[in-house]
Each structure stands twice: as structure tokens, then as C-alpha cells.
Amino acid sequence: MASAEIQRAQARAKEMARARSSRSARGKKLLQSPRSKTSIASMAALAVVALAVTLSSLATGSSNAGGRLVTADVLETPWREAVQRAPLPNGERLVEGCHVPETWRHVEDAFISDEEIDILLRMVEKGMASSRGDTGGPTILDVNGGFMKDGMGVQTIYGGDSPVSFTSEEYKVYARMFDRIRERIMEVNNLETLYFTAPTFVARIVGNESWTPLELHDEYWHPHVDKDNTPHYDMSGLVYLTTHGEDFDGGEFVFLDEGNPTVVRPRRGRFITFSSGQENPHRFTPVTRGTRYAFSMWFSCDKAHQFKTFLDGKVHRAFHRDEL
Numbered sequence: 001m002a003s004a005e006i007q008r009a010q011a012r013a014k015e016m017a018r019a020r021s022s023r024s025a026r027g028k029k030l031l032q033s034p035r036s037k038t039s040i041a042s043m044a045a046l047a048v049v050a051l052a053v054t055l056s057s058l059a060t061g062s063s064n065a066g067g068r069l070v071t072a073d074v075l076e077t078p079w080r081e082a083v084q085r086a087p088l089p090n091g092e093r094l095v096e097g098c099h100v101p102e103t104w105r106h107v108e109d110a111f112i113s114d115e116e117i118d119i120l121l122r123m124v125e126k127g128m129a130s131s132r133g134d135t136g137g138p139t140i141l142d143v144n145g146g147f148m149k150d151g152m153g154v155q156t157i158y159g160g161d162s163p164v165s166f167t168s169e170e171y172k173v174y175a176r177m178f179d180r181i182r183e184r185i186m187e188v189n190n191l192e193t194l195y196f197t198a199p200t201f202v203a204r205i206v207g208n209e210s211w212t213p214l215e216l217h218d219e220y221w222h223p224h225v226d227k228d229n230t231p232h233y234d235m236s237g238l239v240y241l242t243t244h245g246e247d248f249d250g251g252e253f254v255f256l257d258e259g260n261p262t263v264v265r266p267r268r269g270r271f272i273t274f275s276s277g278q279e280n281p282h283r284f285t286p287v288t289r290g291t292r293y294a295f296s297m298w299f300s301c302d303k304a305h306q307f308k309t310f311l312d313g314k315v316h317r318a319f320h321r322d323e324l
């Protein structure tokens with residue numbers, strides 16, 4: 001890279017760092033990624049830093065709504081932002097090493113490989129095969145609990161006339177995803193304990209603007225706090241199987257910080273985590289075209305809420321734990 005170009009890239013890097021720190025609001029700290037290390041002496045290292053800035057600036061910017069935007073372009077390094085945890089609801093016992101005072105909003109790409117995503121998509125389609133909700137709106141599948149909910153109501157998937165049967169390869173990929181996510185959330189937030197909990201599900205939303213929800217519960221786009229809905233949720237995790245702007249339009253995830261929302265566009269294989277309390281109100285916008293798939297999963301600091309029957313072979317036919 002020519003030296004004038006490096007200088008320009010450096011100036012751009014400084015400007016971006018300045019813009020970033022001036023946007024840091026309400027006690028939040030933005031992580032200074034490797035690009036802010038302007039003290040690196042060698043020209044070669046500076047060139048690498050400048051390149052990282054250029055790549056990263058492709059994937060982040062400002063959204064139409066005026067807030068920050070994490071685009072659906074691939075992130076070379078995770079996008080991260082620290083938040084101060086809101087006080088625990090009255091009566092909830094604080095678990096040291098799990099209810100840490102500061103947690104990270106963390107967005108990471110290529111968390112699940114293409115091959116794994118294909119297996120998961122196959123699994124989801126199999127589990128939703130009897131869905132009557134393909135005219136729009138959400139179909140929700142809980143593989144662990146064994147039910148599927150579409151616009152017409154709830155059905156069990158392992159019982160009935162034509163029970164769904166997943167292969168052990170499908171179960172393996174599915175179970176490993178949860179294990180890896182739990183470990184990653186612990187790593188990112190420096191936690192000592194964290195338990196996978198239930199319920200957890202995958203949602204398929206077929207964009208159709210003429211679709212009208214039957215009940216309030218079907219209006220998936222409402223702002224909410226995960227822990228307000230389910231008090232034992234402490235950490236939230238999301239994995240997307242399709243990409244905004246390619247497979248579907250709309251369906252953008254938004255952290256609802258007052259006056260400064262952050263939009264994260266789903267991308268196939270993208271993983272998002274954040275703590276589940278009042279510090280992270282969020283929503284996602286209506287899907288207007290195509291099909292959006294998202295796994296939602298939650299983790300608890302309370303051992304009593306650990307999901308123990310996960311893939312234990314009792315709920316799930318045609319599955320043997322030994323095969324995992």
C-alpha cells in the first residue's frame with residue numbers, strides 16, 4: 001500500500017474512532033478494536049490496521065432510522081458493545097460469577113458453518129412440515145419441548161399420526177450449537193457459570209404484507225425485554241439461518257436505546273448475544289419479503305432452571321444419547 005494511502009487510511013481510522021467515542025452514550029463503552037491502535041510503529045502493521053478499518057467500515061455505519069447499523073455484510077471481527085446490567089427484579093437471588101455488572105452485546109459471523117446451517121435448515125423444515133402457517137406470519141418450532149405453533153395453533157411433533165423423526169446427525173449439530181453458544185457467551189462475558197434453559201425455539205417467518213395476525217401474540221415485532229417475559233432468562237442468544245436483503249427483506253433486529261437505536265441485520269450463520277434484562281430492550285421489524293429463520297435461545301444463572309431433559313431420548317423418538 002502506498003504511504004499516502006496509508007496516511008489517508010490512518011486519518012480515516014482516527015476519525016472513525018473519534019466518531020465512535022462521541023457516540024458512546026448512557027454509560028456504555030464501545031470496544032476499541034485493533035484498528036484504534038495507532039501507536040503501532042511499523043508501516044506494515046499500520047497497513048494491516050488500515051485494511052481492517054476499511055473492511056469493518058463496510059459492515060457497520062448508520063441506519064436509515066438514524067441509529068447505528070451492523071449491516072448484513074460479513075464482519076471480519078465481532079461487533080461489540082458493553083452495557084451496564086439493570087438491577088435484578090425484586091426477589092431474584094444474585095449469582096456471583098454469572099450476574100456480572102457489565103455484559104456485552106456481541107455480534108459474530110460464521111459462528112455456524114454453511115454445512116451445519118444446511119443441516120439445521122433441513123431439520124427445521126422437517127419439524128415444520130405440517131405447518132399450516134405458510135401464508136405469512138411466524139411458525140415456531142421447539143425441538144426440545146416437541147411442539148410447533150403456527151397461525152392455526154399448537155401441535156406436538158413427536159406424537160400424533162405422523163411423528164417427526166430427526167437423524168442423530170441432525171441432533172448432533174443441533175445440540176452442539178447450544179453447547180458452543182453457551183461456552184461463547186461465558187467467554188465473551190467472563191462468566192463462571194451459565195445454564196442452558198427452556199423454552200427455546202426456532203422461528204420461520206414468511207414475509208407477506210397482506211398477512212394479518214390472529215392474536216396479539218402473533219405480532220412478533222413488538223418491543224420487549226426477554227427477562228420480563230420469562231424471569232429466569234439471564235442471557236439471550238440468536239442465530240440466523242438466512243440473510244437480510246438476499247433471502248428476505250425487513251426482519252431487522254433493533255436494540256432500542258432511547259434516541260440511539262442499533263440495527264443489526266440478520267446474516268446466515270450470524271450469532272448475537274446480549275443479557276436478557278431491562279438493559280437490552282429490543283424488537284425486530286416485520287418481514288416484508290422472503291423467509292427469515294432465527295434460532296432464539298436462553299441461558300440462566302439459576303441451576304434450578306437448567307434444561308436437563310435436553311435430547312435425553314425420552315421426549316425424542318429415534319434418538320439415542322450414546323450417539324452424541
Ligand SMILES: O=C(O)CCC(=O)C(=O)O
Pocket residue numbers: 226238252253282283284294296
Ligand atoms: O429473531 C430475532 O431477531 C429476535 C427474536 C427475539 O427477540 C426473541 O425471540 O425474544
Ligand SMILES: [Fe+2]
Pocket residue numbers: 224225226282
Ligand atoms: Fe427477544
